[in-house]
Amino acid sequence: MTNHWRDIRHADLILVNGANPAEAHPVGFRWLMRAKLDRGAKIIHADPRFTRTSAVADTHLRIRTGTDVAYFGGLINYVLENDLYHKEYVEFATNAGLVIKDNYQFQDGMFNGFDEATGAYDPTAWTYETDDEGNAEVDIDHPRSVLNLMREHYSRYTPEMVERITGIPQGQFLEVAKLVGETGRPEKVMTIVYAVGLTHHTTGVQLIRSGAVLQLLLGNMGRPGGGMNAERGHANIQGNTDHAISWDILPGYLRIPAPGQRNLDDYVKQSASKKLRPNAVNFFGENYRKFMVSLLKSWYGDAATKDNEFAFDRLPKPAANASWISIFDQALQGRMEGLILSGMTATSIGPDSNQVLEALSRLKWLCVMDPFRTTSSEFWNAPGMNPAKVQTEVFMLPATHWIEKDGSFTNSGRWVQWKDQVLPPEGEARHDHWILAELFLRVRELYEAQGGRYPDPVRELTMPYKDPRKPQLDEIAREINGSSLRTGKRLETFAALADDGTTAAGDWIYTGHYPESGNLAKRREGVQDPEKNDPTGMGFYPNWAWSWPANRRVLYNRASADPQGRPWDPKRPGISWDAAARAWVGDVPDYPPDAAPGADAPLPFIMTGEGLGRLFSNGVADGPFPEHYEPIESPVRNPLHPEVSATPAAFLYDKKAGRPNRFGTSADYPYVATSYRLTEHEHYVTQNVEHLVQLQPEAFVEVPTELAREKGIETGDRVRVSSKRGKLEVRAVVTRRLGPLQVDGKKIYQIGIPIHWGFVGINTGQHWLANALTPFVGDASSRTPEFKAFLVDIEKM
Amino acid sequence: MARITPGQAYGFFTDTSVCIGCKACEVACKEWNELPGNEPVFGDGYDNTGSLDAQNWRHVQFIDNVPDETSGTGQGKAWLMMSDVCKHCQHASCMEVCPTGAIIRTEFDSVFIQPDVCNGCRNCIAACPYDVIAQDEHKGVAQKCTLCYDRLQGDMEPACAKACPTESIQFGPVEELQRAARQRVSDLHDQGVTEARLYGEDDSIYGGLNAFFLLMDEPEAYKLPNEQNAVLPRRNNVPGYLGTLGTAVLAVLGGLIALRRRREPTPATSSGTTPPDPEAGDE
Secondary structure (H helix, E strand, O other): OOOOHHHHHHOOEEEEEOOOHHHHOOOOHHHHHHHHHHHOOEEEEEEOOOOOOHHHOOEEEEOOOOOHHHHHHHHHHHHHHOOOOOHHHHHHHEHHHEEEOOOOOEEOOEEOOEEOOOOEEOHHHOOEOEOOOOOEOEOOOOOOEHHHHHHHHHOOOOHHHHHHHHOOOHHHHHHHHHHHHHOOOOOOOEEEEEOHHHHOOOOHHHHHHHHHHHHHHOOOOOOOOOOEEEOOOOOOHHHHHHOOOOOOEEHHHEEOOOOOOOOHHHHHHHHOOOOOOOOOOOHHHHHHHHHHHHHHHHHHHHHOOOOOHHHHHHOOOOOOOOOHHHHHHHHHOOOOOEEEEEOOOHHHHOOOHHHHHHHHHOOOEEEEEEOOOOOOOOHHHOOOOOHHHOOOEEEEEEEOOHHHOOEEEEOOOOEEEEEOOOOOOOOOOEOHHHHHHHHHHHHHHHHHHHOOOOOHHHHOOOOOOOOOOOOOHHHHHHHHHOEEOOOOOEOOOHHHOOOOOOEEOOOHHHOOOOOOOOOHHHOEOOOOOHHHHOOOOOOOOOOEOEEOOOOOOOOOHHHHEOOOOOEOOOOOOOEEEEOOOOEEEEOOOOOOOOOOOOOOOOOOOOOOOOOOEOOOOOOOOOOOOOOOOEOOOOOOOOOOOHHHOEOOOOEEHHHHHOOOOOOOOOOOOOEEEEEEOOOOOOOOHHHHOHHHHHHOOOOEEEEEHHHHHHHOOOOOOEEEEEOOOOEEEEEEEEEOOOOOEEEOOEEEOEEEEEOOOOOOOOOOOOOOOHHHOOOOEEOOOOOOEOOOOEEEEEEEO | OOOOOOOOOEEEEEEHHHOOOOOHHHHHHHHHHOOOOOOOOOOOOOOOOOOOOOOOOEEEEEEEOOOOOOEEOOOOOOEEEEEEEOOOEOOOHHHHHOOOOOEEEOOOOOEEEOOOOOOOOOHHHHHOOOOOOEEOOOOOOEEOOOOOHHHHHOOOOOHHHHHOOOOOEEEEEHHHHHHHHHHHHHHHHHOOOOOOEEEOOOOOOOOOEOEEEEEOOOHHHHOOOOOOOOOOOEOOEHHHHHHHHHHHHHHHHHHHHHHHHHOOOOHHHHHOOOOOOOOOOOO
16 A cells, blocks of 8 residues: 555545455455545445445446456546646656657557567667656657657547446446546545455556556545555565565565676666656665665675675576466476475465366475465365375475464555464464474575585575574564664664665665664554544554554655645645754655755655656556556457457466467357455455354355346356356356446446355365466466456356 | 443444444354354355344344446445344333343343343243344253343443444444434435434334444335334333234234135145245345
């Protein structure tokens, strides 16, 4: 989240897209309800289904799954056509006025820079005109200014086109557009709340970016009650991301080194953003080396020296993608010997679970660390599997549940909150990090005994814990915070990190959460005394836990005030310039704290090279402006450019690996399906919780009433849902909450597929895995699978 | 909230316009009251609890009136969700019919079944107009919501209200809740949500309900008796008495007619294996 949960109550208008917070985030949903109850905010829920969120929203728009770029694009067009964007904000805080090089082109669904051979774009083909010193040219009236290119790009997204693509009738779209357009005024603010309903598409990154672009245009980014707010799917998914659960980043969103980078200079040059305007702060880019060197010092300690580039060559420089689907793709190709799973069950959560089961069968061994048996530890016993034919040796290591350990959760709003151990571990269960420490130490012993081809990266890694076999999470938190190697004292801010080897930090964005004064994630100065604990009255509660970075509660908050430093809306200030004190007051400023407003003042978005919010960006793999593309499996051709219907940059694993095609067409699979969670379960683990199994005991799919009538299906009947990849045999729930849509002149039915069941748990009927249906394909930038839009057929059993 | 004080009337104001059907109330209730729950049964996908009974002292009803349109207004009135509970009636029929005195009115003005005094006679189960009470098959006693009597004695609000994320379930002194409820319904009317109405906040329903509701449709839509029917036969309640007498006469007549009809067998009833209609209400 750019903002945080409590902040949503400041919004006048709440767009919910690709999310169902009432069901997936019921506790956080209270803040949407507070906005509605306390200030009369309107909630607009655009979703394929009428859900428990729609039930309390002001408006529900039935949208075809995966078409949110068309919806947001239509809103962008409406805002530009009707001159409703926040002009002063846009000129002050976005790259609207920067001029793009004349090689930029978008025609018939293709941007310039596409390489047919690799099936990928070269994002460096989308750049600014620069002067001799590398400064981007500014001229908002230039025909190739970002603003003018944007007008042209989105002029195709008329209300008629929005209707043809999304299925939302023009009249209803325009009613919402009118409300959205009003938030371009400084005294109004809108927030966008989203979740994996935007992420889980081959256009996932662009779906999210289209919302962010709209927010920048309306001047809603950086403001309390505004922003682009991702609801994370688990208590600590944000923490996972921050600490590099994704293969392509190191902790703190530093890029993973790439082949050919021989030293830190190469790495920084290719990874850090370059300063593109004279008064851009470019904070991340300018300090990249300090963060990286401090990370290397944290990992390699004394073995990281100036002379050896701080052990830069100890880091892997992966030549191939190693994201989620890629792991199973490699296993399918017989290139993997073993796999360790911790904290999740691969069988259930990956797309095309039949293919994942096949991939697991090709491993020599599989190790599952979990408090419970999972569909992965029991994968050989899945419906349709023949255990006699599976040669994979499976090791089940009992791990502790989070309730059996302390540590921190980082929530969607970036608050790092420490929790205590509630129960002692049961039986022989060990913490995941103890198991990993033990494994590491044993591997290191082997390297020390036998040498090996390149033992240094393992031999030299530090384990600076009292008992290296049993690291305490408190010790790890201190290590992540980092310290001065001169004084041995823990640091209070990442501004103190250095690139000369005198500091260490395991994740620079967490530096400051555990200074010498103690673990700030344990702080609980909250609503028990709002006057004392919330001095601004804006709900920042600065002494409640700790929010990365720098305990800042709203990111980009310099943009919450006008160029003179006055809040756009004095009733909802983020930060403001106190001329007498010569300081920014309010939230922790996302800005140099004493930089006075003025013509030469630093630009407001301090993290980017431009110093501005990016309406046009080359940080994504599939286009500088978000464009609507159909899901890989779609019942219609793209009305915008039928010849380039789906994104050309999606990663087609089966095709690349030479495996047979596993995508279906609407001739065989006429219905659109989308998968989702229900409020009663949390993924798969709650199949072990009696009370929740009682609430939601059995797998089902939701079928539109009209389609059900055609097929003779009634609620409770058993139905077979099939895709090109697999099938489910489950109960039907017939409902008008899912209805038909008119898309480009064609009647489209959508079928809803809750994901929670499998073949392990209390209610042990042989249930089927919902992901048996979903396609093995990834987004161009993130390689996130397309769980939320695919084609199926349905029949009564 | 101020301290929970004996001698004052406490209850629930359940505002269905903000209920999101998350069932945290159902689970929190079972956890606190150590109710193991019933065997898992598939209901209709969203309501798999079915009804209030010995194991379920909170039950979220789902009433689907979603129109078959591409755009709709939620506002809590298209897909109704209502966390049902014992109403803790002022005129509590369960208490009136209990032969052992097991059912008492507590110092918090709630209606409480003392498990050690209950002899399992089932009178209260038949008497409750809301089908709230049921017999626990293992303990052999009648059970229902206690308004978390033990928690109130420890100055803690009931588990369901504590767990409710949207403040659909509010706990407090009944008089305060009544004031809040009247304000809320007036705000909703100002916002054009004219469907909103209160149920049981005054004495028109069984003399007043300490657990009362803001509803988004007629009470009947939630299987609640309306004002005309929600009265007990009492000597000091002449209109109610006469009304109930009238209802009783009609019921007897209806019964006689039904008996006559039953003599003419139909294929559906003679087979005896007709599956329950999933669309039908859960009695």
